[in-house]
Amino acid sequence: MKVLHFDVTVIGAGPAGLAAALSAADEGAEVLLIEREARLGGILKQCIHDGFGLVRFGEKLSGPEYAHRFIEQLPKTNITISTLTFVSKIDRQADDFTITLVSKDGISEIFTKSLVLACGCRERTSRQIGIHGHHSAGIFTAGTAQYYTNVLGKMPTKRCVILGSGDIGLIMARRLTLEGAKVVGVYEAKPTASGLMRNIYQCLEDFNIPLYTSKTVTRVFGEGRLCAVEVSDVDEYMTPIPGTQKVIECDALILSVGLIPENELAESIGLPMDPQTKGPVTDQNSMSMAGGVFCCGNALHVNDLVDYVSESGEAAGRAAARYLPKERTFAKMKADDSFLYVVPQMLSITELTAPVTVYFRSKTERGKTRLTVTVDGREIYKKAYSQLRPPEMERIEIDFKGMRIMPGSNIYFALTEVD
DSSP: OEEEEEEEEEEOOSHHHHHHHHHHHHTTOOEEEEOSSSSSSGGGGGOOSSOBTTTTTSSOBOHHHHHHHHHTTGGGSOOEEEOSOEEEEEEEETTEEEEEEEETTEEEEEEEEEEEEOOOEEEOOHHHHTOBSOOOBTEEEHHHHHHIIIIIOOOOOSEEEEEOOOHHHHHHHHHHHHTTOEEEEEEESSSSOOSOHHHIIIIIGGGTOOEEESEEEEEEEOSSBOOEEEEEEBOTTSOBOTTOOEEEEOSEEEEOOOEEEOOHHHHHTTOOBOTTTSSBOBOTTSBBSSTTEEEOGGGTSOOSOHHHHHHHHHHHHHHHHTOOOOOOOEEEEEEOTTEEEEEOOEEEGGGOOSOEEEEEEESSOBSSEEEEEEETTEEEEEEEESOBOTTSOEEEEEOOTTSOOOTTOEEEEEEEEOO
């Protein structure tokens, strides 16, 4: 069995993993980058639409172009890349980690000082949302439909219904329309759309694709191949209303009903998880509650802009390269019930050397709103927003240095309406 030693091991070579590996290498670390697919880039490989890189590069790039900006830097570094490689086990031994890998070359064992989990996220399926009927051919997640269309060059549908108004679903509504398919409509169980406003305008309104809110698919029909779906109105609790059913003929149902961080590895090593984000609890350096284990990108929380995924990866990789085992003390970051989540969830008091980047989402759509942050009742930060939407993640920076934060201090985030 081959045995190798590294300073930092990054699992996942999507936008977060690429950024983490490069930033760790910039710090002088010996880095291993592990990817289960044959090519680097993660989901970006199939995202041929533009809109990536506006924040980071100030220009519109396609997904492959954005990924290439990072991939082309790899030959200039000493990063070891292992593709078609799967992590089967992670063990901790004293201050190091032992990782068992399976690849085309067989089984190997890696010893690493720190570990970055950049495993991305996966799509929810029809089984996870409880649609009745035979689950025959013709039911796709939006990402699968995107792969068929953009990578394989195969049309998965001629007439389809899209359930869920997440960004991938909106983008595929436009993509399939451009390829000649008929998109009957996009159906959303919530009272408002779940995607970015720019995608609602550019993907639906510009192509006259209808969006129906407070409606969901309750049943599918067809034995060998899907031939129709049943759509029902839902109440304020998103429960189908009897007597409102309508059958729509189609040959495909495309699901854009949410993303779930890929955290089987995080759970296997016992990391505390945040029930709101479905990712590990971390501090401002992206380090989990287990010293030496870092998490970034969509494995930490689902982002709506790849630019922030890369930012998260860079921070995690840099911190992983600088990691030295030591005891940490924390103050907890808490939020009122107007938030979906706030990340990071913990503040490592001994490492308040730079402003802390905080990401959050509001729970509901809001008009003029003020964000306030207090430490033990003392207001330390405030910001006004003209509006907040759950699909649009917000990013702020707070300098906690000199704020007299003690172990157990109450750092509280609140949103209030502004007249």
